Amino acid sequence: MSELRKDSLSFVETLGQSVANVSPTLTPALAVAVVAGMAGTASWLVYIAATIALLIVGLNVGKLAKRIPAAGSFFVYVSRSLGPSYGLLSGWSMLAAYLFTAMALTIATSLFIKTLLTTLQIAAAPPSIIIYLAVSGLALWFAFRDIRLSSRVGLTLEAISVAIILIVSVSALAHVGFAPDVKQFSLEGADLGKSLQAIVFAIFSYVGFESAASLGKEARDPQRVIPKAIQWTALSAGLFFVFTTYVITQGFQDDATKLGASGAPLGDILAGQSAWIIALVYFGAAISSFACALASINAFGRTLFSLGRYQILHRSLGLAHQKHKTPHVAVTIGAVVNFVLVALLSGNSEVDTFGWYGTIASYGFIVVYFLVSIAAPVYLKKTGELTTRDTVIGAVGATLMALSLVGSLYPPPPYPYNLLPYGFLVYMLLGVAWFYVLKARAPHTLLGIENDLEEAAAAAGSPATAVAAE
Template identity: 50%
Template sequence: MSAMPQPTSVSSSSADLRSSSLGFMETIGQSLANISPTLTPSINVVAVAALAGAGSWLVYGLSTLGLMFVSLNIAVLASRFAAAGSFFIFISRSLGPIAGGIAGWGLIAAYTGTAMGVLAGEAIFVQNAFTPFGIAVPTWLIYVVSAALAWFLSSRDIKLSSRLSLAIEAASITIVGGVLFVVFYQHPERIVDHAQLSLQGTTPKGMAEAMVLGIFSFVGFESAASLGKETKNPLKAIPRAIIWSMVVAGAFFMFVAYSMVVAYGGDVAKLGADTAPLQTLLKGLGAPALAPLFYLIASVSAFACVLASINAASRLLFSMGRYQFVHRSMGMVHTKHQTPHYAVAFAAILSLVVNLALLGTGALNTFGYTSTFATFGFIVAYFLISVSAPIYLKKQGQLKLANVVVGILGAVAMIGGFFGSVYPVPDWPYNLLPYLFVAYMAFGLIWLAMLKKRAPQVLDKIEHDLESSEAAIFDRK
């Protein structure tokens, strides 16, 4: 945080990001990499199966449905104006700068928390890949090298990092999906699995708790919106990227959950307790020697997610820095690479420092703590965007009943997701995380209140600049 800012307007240098450098493929690559589909068969599905059992596929289906409503609300705004700050700008336009600041504050925790969690997941995968060869790779070394490489790539060229992320995720989905198809080839009698389709042994309590994990599997799908200033034809490319990344990921996750239960012979308890599901899967298919290769693929996919999270976090910090909601240095752009290099460095260093601080808890616990905290940030932003979309359309005289229904359903889905994270009360220390998040958000709200009280001119100028920017890029009246 900086000292209370002086009332200055947003610099025109906000356009210094490399404009129109990204096509649709790079844009959807950002969202898919942030989702990191390969994490689901590698680690996420285990946690979901432990709670939802045979209903795991339905958890992912319901999560897809709920977040599809959110994605439609995002598309409403992303198809009308483009911005580097994505939700911060979108929500500020509809509900005012304070609400936008709250969303931005939540998303700082969301994107950096995702980077932290997936960085820990990457460490687990790297160690699983090298342990069979008797090579012990220190967790701290994986953290340092990965964070440094993510910083380097993100600060140099967004196009390169987005294309790299897309290539990694496409290859990972193809390889893992191909292996899971072999499961059905070996067990054709279980293509129609009555135990799963009838939700045998599944409880409402387990389904509710698993929904939070289901939502986390998707978080980051909206991050393509953070590339509004750098995408060609953003008013069309970004909404398409957001919706299609959700469709692809949702179908893949449901297929993964269903087929993994089949691969475990319907023993959901075994799947829910397995710390190395890919290894067990390949052993069951008679190819245990391939496990190190698959964990190496999973680690590369996890790195792509870390990279995408830092890209998204830095664009959010860039926009908030331009409007002086955070230190103005976050809004500076590298003269040569045209990237928000200070914001990139901050996101990468913060992710590394927190993971090193949690080193003693173990990588798996670090993944759980930071990922859960990040999910709360996404839920806040997704809720606010679902409220914002119909309000914005009403202001423009374009509101339809369908927009109201989609907005309500998106907001209700996020309320349900948060409720499932606090009731029934989770075990320690997860029971503390919601309160820590509330304290974090309260600190951000206090900061915004101080900003409003001590420098109200800044908020007035933000309103003016948002109006001006909309007039320049608004596409549909």
């Protein structure tokens, strides 16, 4: 059976997977409108809180990544720490998280392309469904061929787009003489309850920062490189989000209602500037969101690959391409499902569907980040390495994720966001039901996970029980 290409990615290429999956440009170009519509002048503070929370989660992920390098990492991490039932739950949740992120970013790419064409006064924008097909098809081509190519393309596109946004942001500050925004620093008009709700969507700005961990068998020196890539991504993205959110909120004269209704926040604060400057910004945003969709499909594919290797899902999902050494079946399914699901709701406002898909993705990540924060100290206790510091970091990470989830439920958000948590719950219950089906029909599969038979099988050289999470 062919395997993924081992030890092939440098630190920069591994970093490229996480950075591309975060898509830093997405926040100032679009996502900030959703956060600011809830948090208003407290939006920059919401991003500080989210940065701290995810840096702590990143520490927990890093502890496991140092010890368990594997594709489909979170499924494997949680399985080895908390058992196969929680492992399956995390893997199921992560599939939704990466898929809905890809869907949200496919829609964002369409929005940015249309804004770009409108700015250039090109009226003949292609239909949304054609853009969705192009994004899904091109992402599949890159993901199918080579993870190194995907990572390099993603990091390069993100570097270009971030540089463009930073130049524009500094120019916007210069336009107001770098005068401080007193309303933001005093949190004038901010609502605490709505700000807590905004943290859930703010977390969506970072989701995927941990996806370098899905390259556990493809990165060189993964025990060192992966934790480093995760922390660098969370910190640098957080600083970028706080800065650009402050600039954009100031550009809207702290009008949260107006900013929350904007489908092109950067374009709106640049009104009156050269059309080519605005076009350059949204060109950067479009390539950034495509890079994130690609990275999400790569991460989705590796999670699905791992579930296939363990035979929790059909074993064909665990196949690697003979020539390209990529999980070609898994990434193909990811790209096809991505296109089908975004096409189904193509008649709705793209700003709305972006918010819906992004929120559902956030729930998936929050569940996994919660489980990993518990799994890290449990695993370290099993190996005899647990310290008080590890316990505290795990407890704080789990608590912050739990509070983020509670804050999204109470006070109840407006329709249809009030229904999304229950839709996600139904999805998770389907995963629980599948666990019990496996337990009844194939108990050896769960036992194999629990006892880490993938390592025993590799040592024994037995192909019949090869369940290595490569």
